[in-house]
Amino acid sequence: MHTDSSQSAPQEEKTEPCPTPLVWQEVVRTFDAQQTQLDFRTTGGHLKLTSFGSGQPLLFFPGHVATPRLFALIAWLLKDQYRCLLVQHPFWNKTPSANKVIQLTAKMLSEFLVSGIPEGVDVFGSGFGGQVALQLALDSPELVRKSVLQSAWAHRDMNLIEQTTLRFGTCLPSSLGRVPLWSAAQVQNHRLWFPPFDETRFGFLLEETRQCRTRNVARRLLAACKTNLTPQLANITHPVHVLTCEGDGPLLEKLQQRLKDSLPNVTSEEMHTTGQYPYLTHPHRIAKLIRREFPIRETCPTPLF
Numbered sequence: 001m002h003t004d005s006s007q008s009a010p011q012e013e014k015t016e017p018c019p020t021p022l023v024w025q026e027v028v029r030t031f032d033a034q035q036t037q038l039d040f041r042t043t044g045g046h047l048k049l050t051s052f053g054s055g056q057p058l059l060f061f062p063g064h065v066a067t068p069r070l071f072a073l074i075a076w077l078l079k080d081q082y083r084c085l086l087v088q089h090p091f092w093n094k095t096p097s098a099n100k101v102i103q104l105t106a107k108m109l110s111e112f113l114v115s116g117i118p119e120g121v122d123v124f125g126s127g128f129g130g131q132v133a134l135q136l137a138l139d140s141p142e143l144v145r146k147s148v149l150q151s152a153w154a155h156r157d158m159n160l161i162e163q164t165t166l167r168f169g170t171c172l173p174s175s176l177g178r179v180p181l182w183s184a185a186q187v188q189n190h191r192l193w194f195p196p197f198d199e200t201r202f203g204f205l206l207e208e209t210r211q212c213r214t215r216n217v218a219r220r221l222l223a224a225c226k227t228n229l230t231p232q233l234a235n236i237t238h239p240v241h242v243l244t245c246e247g248d249g250p251l252l253e254k255l256q257q258r259l260k261d262s263l264p265n266v267t268s269e270e271m272h273t274t275g276q277y278p279y280l281t282h283p284h285r286i287a288k289l290i291r292r293e294f295p296i297r298e299t300c301p302t303p304l305f
Helices: 009-014 024-034 068-078 098-116 128-139 160-169 182-193 199-209 214-226 230-235 249-262 283-293
Strands: 002-004 036-042 045-052 056-061 082-087 121-126 144-150 240-245 266-271
Touching (some): 036 098, 045 068, 045 098, 056 098, 056 128, 098 214, 128 230, 230 249
Parallel strands (some): 002 266, 056 121, 121 144, 240 266
């Protein structure tokens, strides 16, 4: 079943009064002081998660270039109803080849959930994180109750030149901040969507993402190309909500349409004026969506960690 709410949702949002803007510096300081770090070790490496808030567990998996701290604003808004588990990209004992990255990441997440939340959990996946969420649902359907996939895909199409560039990138030891024109590209692609009344919030995005290792980001993007989950999507029966954000661009919109056409139990909507980091540019709207899509259950699992 495919229900498209893209026509009604934006209109409803436009008629609501604007919430009080968050002072992101104070929120992040509180987040840093109150969060708990979890370190889950497996034979292949270890997985680090940031836990914040209390209540129904909700797993967040980031895009190919993102850090757990970028979810601080949304985690703070949800802290009284949800225990937000913000996943960091895995640390490998031995770096896997690109065509195994998503499969092994999902396997590590599955082992973590089996040990801590065997009853299953709701999942928010952004970009590359959406592809990992799909792999997790395919491998361990009993562990995923419902997913929201934002700016996500099941397979990322790339031409030969793009793949060659990414292979070269997997050899670079530096951080993204040292890649020529990287900062200018972020301004071009993302600055427009940040609130004009808060010039420093975009700086927070730059400071967090510029620290990401170039080779790791390149490998994740290459993995998104080398892994094609589209033929298997019909096997995912749990509810999936696909969120398209204004600013995704024609390529991502095409990949998301393919995703919606292939999933058997899908709803969707479009969110205006957000860009690809809506949990940072418009956290109140994402919090509202999460409360709607992941309602509090009468009986919810108690994490064992």
